[in-house]
Amino acid sequence: MDATTFGTLGDRLLRLGARRADSGLGLRVDRDSPESAVFPTRGLGRFVSYVSKRDAPTIVDLGPVVGANVSYFGEQLGCKLIVEDLFADLERVAHQVQQKEIELVSAINGRLDHQPGSADGVLCWDLFDYLDQPSAESLARQVIQVLKPGGAAFSLFGGSNSGAERYTKYAIVDGEHLEHRPYKATRGKGRVWGSRDVFKLFHGLTIGETYLLKIQIREMLFRKPQAAAQV
């Protein structure tokens, strides 16, 4: 399937089924703006509700460190937060002169060297939008492996590719709002993931919730089934 196409049946069904999480809020909505802006989120709240029920939760954040998020998860929710900043890895690979796919996937392979089943939650943000198929598959496998049974992963998928060379930090304003803080990058988003591709990518996890925001970002929550405990 052409990943840039949004017209597949699965996608259409998903769009119909997705709940509008950002209706009725007069916040700044300009996703091409290089400046920070605050957007509503529904998926984060659900993610938090999942992980906060767990005892002494450990959350792996694949994005860059954001002070507000450290405070939110560490102080307010009592989580242990592990910051991985895979965007820094992407940036390092992008700086290599003759970039090939194999280089990216080799940077991603084995990157999450945590004990299997040690994380209650994984914050992927929009990292997958910057990955090619092999590296995305590799990372998804690692995310699935690191999650505890019943754990949740939160990911954002863009609906279009502006080609702008920047990453975005997502700073938690509160459980219902995220501040998007773009920052300069060497590369732009690589692809737009169709929903069917996302489902394949996270095969083994159940799709907990999907929200389609007005800014054409899909927030998706995945959960590792409890039955996987014996695996």
Added chain:
Amino acid sequence: MWRRDESVRPAAGGPSAGVGKGPDQAGGPGQRTAAEGRRPGRDVVDIGKSVVIKGELNGCEDLTIEGRVEGKIELRQNVLTIGPNGKIKAEVFAKSVVVLGEVTGNVTATEKVDIRDNGAVDGDIIAPRVAIAEGAHFRGSVDMQTGAAGPAKADAKTAVAKPEPKAAQAAAR
């Protein structure tokens, strides 16, 4: 007597002294020594940017490091500041840690860890309060619930059992 604004000599002013109270902290001719310039009751020591220390560094004075330290730093009752030129490869234990330079290693503070703009930490942080500025670099884990009195975990990437985080937090309030 002494002037208040000279209580902490800037490390950029030259290779300042190592740790401690020895005569090697003296500055150039006409300058006061760090010992003379200190405020009573609050000692502050600088490690200048040309100073390299390998081994264990213990003390009971506030310390600013602009040089390099490899090994272990223990200032359990004091504030440790890693200056913009400071490069640390060490396990750090202190009351408070302010990072403006680079730290590679686990940082444990009983009060606060503060990573300022352009500060960088690669390691695990255990502290009840952690502040990370925009523009700071951090990679590792942050644990704000575990008691910071003990040594940092050897491998924070393994699953961790933590004692009653929320209850402890609520009790503290």
